[in-house]
Amino acid sequence: MVINVKVQCIYYSASRTTQRILDKVAEGTGMMVLPAVDITNPKTRKTFDGKMDADLVIVGSAVYEGSIPFIAMEPFLKLEGKGKWAVPVGVYGNRSAEAYISELSKLLRDREFKIIAGAQFVAQHSYNHDALAKAGAIGRPDEADLELAHSLGGKIAEKMVDPVEADIEGKPLKFGDKYKNRSEWVGERLKKMIMGPTYNADKCIQCNECVEACPIEAVDPSTYATDEDTCIKCMACIKVCPTDAKTVKFPPMVSQFMNGWGQERKEPMLYL
Ligand SMILES: Cc1cc2nc3c(=O)[nH]c(=O)nc-3n(C[C@H](O)[C@H](O)[C@H](O)COP(=O)(O)O)c2cc1C
Numbered sequence: 001m002v003i004n005v006k007v008q009c010i011y012y013s014a015s016r017t018t019q020r021i022l023d024k025v026a027e028g029t030g031m032m033v034l035p036a037v038d039i040t041n042p043k044t045r046k047t048f049d050g051k052m053d054a055d056l057v058i059v060g061s062a063v064y065e066g067s068i069p070f071i072a073m074e075p076f077l078k079l080e081g082k083g084k085w086a087v088p089v090g091v092y093g094n095r096s097a098e099a100y101i102s103e104l105s106k107l108l109r110d111r112e113f114k115i116i117a118g119a120q121f122v123a124q125h126s127y128n129h130d131a132l133a134k135a136g137a138i139g140r141p142d143e144a145d146l147e148l149a150h151s152l153g154g155k156i157a158e159k160m161v162d163p164v165e166a167d168i169e170g171k172p173l174k175f176g177d178k179y180k181n182r183s184e185w186v187g188e189r190l191k192k193m194i195m196g197p198t199y200n201a202d203k204c205i206q207c208n209e210c211v212e213a214c215p216i217e218a219v220d221p222s223t224y225a226t227d228e229d230t231c232i233k234c235m236a237c238i239k240v241c242p243t244d245a246k247t248v249k250f251p252p253m254v255s256q257f258m259n260g261w262g263q264e265r266k267e268p269m270l271y272l
């Protein structure tokens, strides 16, 4: 166990699987865990100045279209590494994380962090919904995923005793130069493919959960309707709605395509 080293997470996690995994990694280090910076919250994104208080920073988000969600890009690009240690972590929905881990690793190195480790975890796909698609990784992260996340924290703590940068030669952590270009188009394509959630006023109990869960303030706080132009199709409002008043319709072709992602169990990857 390392003494006098503090750890802190920063994450974007609309449906909270990334948060659960990163918190577990932080807990597994056995270090003092500082309060996380949750950039899912629009107010936090606006006020975040890029400074992290801890010596070791765990940085992660959901994977959107194989890349860093554009909504997380602005706060990530503000991060000030100043030689601190970082752990990039991507959480994807059993389809593919594509270049995510390379891109986040490169972004953090550009921000003057040193990479001590990295990881890619699998979690239930945001688009998994009873009425829609059996998209990937139902029920994940499961016990095995969370145990692995915890043990990754332990391994990082061991490395922090006498820290050296992760050997990135030949590993995906080495690449990712294109992260800036990708962020420009990711999201726009989705907006055209899928309509945002619809709302059934008869089922609504006005609990406000959808307003609070929306990472981009696309739910009208008085009518609970979705602003189609703002909505980024993260499905957080559907996940939190206790009465199924919120729902979304995918074109049959999209549902069919998504069903395929649940077929094969993919395992997390650790880079140390
Ligand atoms: C807009 C959007 C795009 C996504 N793109 C991918 C993808 O390219 N590959 C994949 O495996 N999962 C993809 N997912 C699924 C999420 O990465 C996955 O469900 C993740 O666990 C969500 O994290 P969160 O619970 O922290 O929001 C996408 C989800 C959304 C909402």
Ligand code: SF4
Pocket: 196, 197, 213, 214, 215, 216, 217, 218, 219, 226, 227, 230, 231, 232, 233, 234, 235, 236, 237, 238
């Ligand atoms: S309104 Fe759109 S962006 Fe907001 S939580 Fe719902 S799906 Fe996500």
Ligand code: SF4
Pocket: 199, 203, 204, 205, 206, 207, 208, 209, 210, 211, 224, 240, 241, 242, 243, 244, 245, 246
């Ligand atoms: S979460 Fe559901 S029930 Fe609650 S305010 Fe939103 S639509 Fe209504």
